[in-house]
Amino acid sequence: xxxxxxxxxxxxxxxxxxVVVILSIQLNTFRDYQIAEIAIEVTAVAGxxxxxxLSGQISLGNGAFMAIGAYATALLTLHLGWPFYVVLxxxxxxxxxxxxxxxxxxxxxxxxxxxxxxxxxxxALPSLAEAYPGVFGGDQGLDVNFTTPAFLGVxxxxxxxxxxxxxxxxxxxxxxxxxxGRSRVGRSxxxxxxxxxxxxxxxxxxxxARILAFVVSATCAxxxxxxxxxxxxxVAPGAFTITLSIALLTAAVIxxxxxxxxxLWGSxxxxxxxxxxxxxxxxxGLSSSVASNIPVAAYGAVLILVMLVFPQGIQGAVRxxxxxxxxxxxxxxxxxxxxxxxxxxxxxxxxLLTPGGDPPDPHEKEDTQ
Amino acid sequence: xxxxxxFTLSGLSFGMIYAAIALSLVLIWRGTRxxxxxQGGMAMFTTYIAIEVIHGTGSYWAGFVxxxxxxxxxxxxxxxxxxxxxLGKPELNAVIITIGLLILIEGLAGIFYGGQYRSFPxxxxxxxxxxxxxxxxxxxxxxxxAAAVLATTLLLALGFRYTSAGLRxxxxxxxxxxxxxxxxxxxxxxxVGWALAGLLGALAGVLVSPxxxxxxxxxxxIFVFGFTAAVIxxxxxxxxxxxxxxxxxxALSYAGGYLGSQGSNLTPLVALGILxxxxxxxxxxxxxxxxVRRV
Numbered sequence: 001x002x003x004x005x006x007x008x009x010x011x012x013x014x015x016x017x018x019v020v021v022i023l024s025i026q027l028n029t030f031r032d033y034q035i036a037e038i039a040i041e042v043t044a045v046a047g048x049x050x051x052x053x054l055s056g057q058i059s060l061g062n063g064a065f066m067a068i069g070a071y072a073t074a075l076l077t078l079h080l081g082w083p084f085y086v087v088l089x090x091x092x093x094x095x096x097x098x099x100x101x102x103x104x105x106x107x108x109x110x111x112x113x114x115x116x117x118x119x120x121x122x123x124a125l126p127s128l129a130e131a132y133p134g135v136f137g138g139d140q141g142l143d144v145n146f147t148t149p150a151f152l153g154v155x156x157x158x159x160x161x162x163x164x165x166x167x168x169x170x171x172x173x174x175x176x177x178x179x180x181g182r183s184r185v186g187r188s189x190x191x192x193x194x195x196x197x198x199x200x201x202x203x204x205x206x207x208x209a210r211i212l213a214f215v216v217s218a219t220c221a222x223x224x225x226x227x228x229x230x231x232x233x234x235v236a237p238g239a240f241t242i243t244l245s246i247a248l249l250t251a252a253v254i255x256x257x258x259x260x261x262x263x264l265w266g267s268x269x270x271x272x273x274x275x276x277x278x279x280x281x282x283x284x285g286l287s288s289s290v291a292s293n294i295p296v297a298a299y300g301a302v303l304i305l306v307m308l309v310f311p312q313g314i315q316g317a318v319r320x321x322x323x324x325x326x327x328x329x330x331x332x333x334x335x336x337x338x339x340x341x342x343x344x345x346x347x348x349x350x351x352l353l354t355p356g357g358d359p360p361d362p363h364e365k366e367d368t369q
Numbered sequence: 370x371x372x373x374x375x376f377t378l379s380g381l382s383f384g385m386i387y388a389a390i391a392l393s394l395v396l397i398w399r400g401t402r403x404x405x406x407x408q409g410g411m412a413m414f415t416t417y418i419a420i421e422v423i424h425g426t427g428s429y430w431a432g433f434v435x436x437x438x439x440x441x442x443x444x445x446x447x448x449x450x451x452x453x454x455x456l457g458k459p460e461l462n463a464v465i466i467t468i469g470l471l472i473l474i475e476g477l478a479g480i481f482y483g484g485q486y487r488s489f490p491x492x493x494x495x496x497x498x499x500x501x502x503x504x505x506x507x508x509x510x511x512x513x514x515a516a517a518v519l520a521t522t523l524l525l526a527l528g529f530r531y532t533s534a535g536l537r538x539x540x541x542x543x544x545x546x547x548x549x550x551x552x553x554x555x556x557x558x559x560x561v562g563w564a565l566a567g568l569l570g571a572l573a574g575v576l577v578s579p580x581x582x583x584x585x586x587x588x589x590x591i592f593v594f595g596f597t598a599a600v601i602x603x604x605x606x607x608x609x610x611x612x613x614x615x616x617x618x619x620a621l622s623y624a625g626g627y628l629g630s631q632g633s634n635l636t637p638l639v640a641l642g643i644l645x646x647x648x649x650x651x652x653x654x655x656x657x658x659x660x661v662r663r664v
Contacts, residue, residue, distance in 0.1 A: 058461070105645060108652045112404050116600035120644055123593050124637035131634040242589065246406075246468055253465045289483045293585075297476025303469030304451050311458035 009178045013171045020167040024160045032159035033231070034271060039166035040227045041267035043173050045251045046260055047220025050177055052249070053258020054186060055213035056193030057106060061118030063245030064125040065218040067237075069095045069225025071129070074142040074235040084146060084230060088169070091226040092219050099218020103211035122245035126237040141236025144229045166227045173220055174260050180216065181260070189213055221248075254306050256315025265314035269306070274299050375506025376626040377619065382511035384618020385518040386577045390595025391602060391610035392522060393569035398604045399542035400562035401456075403463045407447065407470035409592025411567055412574030414474050415439040416583055417482050419575055420489055429492055436571045444567020448560050478585040489578035514576045521572060522611060525565065529607075538562060594621070597640050601647050603654025612655065617643065 024032050048062050072091040076082050106114055129136035148161040180186055188209045191199035200206050229235045247270055255266025277295035310317040390408060397405045415436045423432035447470060455463045493509035529535035540548040541558040549555045574588060581587050598617045602609025617640060624639040651657055
């Protein structure tokens with residue numbers, strides 16, 4: 001299960017970075033914008049997949065943390081004029097603090113109660129912006145000024161630079177999260193997720209582990225919010241609806257909960273399926289109300305189908321396909337979500353326990369029974 | 370004082386609608402241990418069906434009855450078509466499926482009925498009632514809303530308590546395995562639970578739409594507050610759903626009334642505040658029983 005070793009993670013990140021750079025140069029402005037969108041989504045979803053998949057806490061309110069990050073970015077840029085890199089760090093710190101507060105409150109809640117509380121957080125927080133228009137600009141929101149740095153020259157397209165910045169942040173986040181997931185912290189999260197009592201008996205501070213997961217998740221969402229602010233150039237409450245928070249969880253589960261590659265697959269689905277369906281609908285000359293709603297309906301249908309056909313999400317399907325062609329080392333991430341008997345090729349463990357399988361070595365048989 | 374009375378009465382009236390949604394969520398939670406995020410979307414769709422029937426026949430009550438029937442059918446079909454196949458898979462899958470269902474339904478509503486806001490008729494006058502010259506802050510229709518939800522809730526409660534079908538449902542919710550061993554067709558009971566939840570949702574949709582207008586997302590915020598009400602009351606408790614709904618309705622009404630011009634913007638924050646306070650004191654809702662957690 002040591003598939004996510006550091007060199008491998010760094011290698012994958014480097015390859016992805018090169019692919020992103022090539023794509024962003026080859027493709028047009030709109031696609032560059034989409035790359036940035038996907039990178040933002042990946043940053044937020046990766047944080048959520050760690051929270052829900054590894055520490056076992058559901059959040060339907062990570063959109064609220066994105067809002068905090070975005071407003072922090074807008075306010076700091078507007079009033080203090082700090083450069084973006086400083087603002088990004090500051091936004092991360094602010095949302096980490098917010099995550100700690102929410103995490104403390106959430107540490108006592110379970111399942112649907114946590115879902116309800118976080119959902120309401122996601123709905124309630126953006127309404128602050130409307131309630132205090134003097135500070136937050138109300139419905140109109142706040143403008144965020146973001147330009148390409150001078151060393152790239154005046155002709156460098158802004159969207160390409162945005163795609164680069166967002167992808168860089170997303171990749172660094174993924175590498176850090178992969179490392180964290182393999183560390184002592186990640187193990188304590190899994191222990192808490194699988195059995196709190198056993199984890200506590202084994203010396204894990206359950207409350208601290210759960211709160212820390214919220215902090216990490218909120219920080220990722222906050223950075224995603226900061227990126228969203230510079231890409232859209234505007235921070236307004238309309239961007240942080242309940243739909244956003246739900247889309248984050250959807251992407252995490254569709255991609256394969258608890259797996260970082262899954263965060264990428266899920267984000268691709270969330271961003272690309274609606275756009276693709278819109279293209280198809282408009283190219284068939286449908287009336288505007290039909291054309292604008294077909295993508296919505298299709299997206300809903302895709303969610304249902306993926307969940308029914310690939311219960312472990314897309315990453316589960318990728319592993320299954322990898323298993324078919326014999327790339328066993330492609331197994332990554334979370335052992336507990338791994339292969340169910342009828343879906344995936346039997347692991348060594350299952351073969352040992354299956355009657356009629358290869359006669360196991362008596363030594364091993366003793367171990368497994 | 371008069372103001373307080375007005376806010377109280379209108380809060381109770383809106384609270385009834387939250388209670389109906391909360392109750393539908395509790396029904397499904399007890400049967401399937403699942404939050405149905407499509408509840409509001411299903412209610413929105415049945416309300417569109419009602420509006421078509423009302424325009425076609427000219428009769429409000431024909432639309433009302435058809436909406437409730439459509440709610441029953443939609444609830445049962447949703448359970449059979451997409452929820453049952455997802456059982457036995459990771460818990461969150463079914464939740465995402467209901468989210469997919471919500472998005473699908475909202476998309477279909479947009480395709481069939483368009484995205485514009487449509488007004489929905491009320492069964493009775495929406496002109497405020499008065500005692501002498503003092504306005505009460507509620508109308509005949511608000512009274513009908515309260516009466517309709519209360520009557521449905523009472524019927525359900527009596528049905529659960531005194532019919533054999535109700536006993537089967539309670540048994541299945543209490544312990545599915547033991548119920549199955551006692552000869553109860555748990556799967557069928559679950560479908561009936563979804564159908565009843567669909568009915569309650571449809572009722573809420575028809576009752577709330579005169580005051581919110583009808584559009585594909587019109588039930589989203591109602592759903593959020595209904596969900597909040599269910600969480601406040603405790604997801605295992607039908608009585609808790611009703612109490613939670615009324616409590617939330619009152620709180621939001623007072624907030625909207627007393628917080629001045631910012632009131633309507635701050636209502637979600639007020640709801641969040643109440644939820645946090647309740648859950649800090651009782652993490653499984655007001656009406657939670659002894660705490661049982663899987664070890």
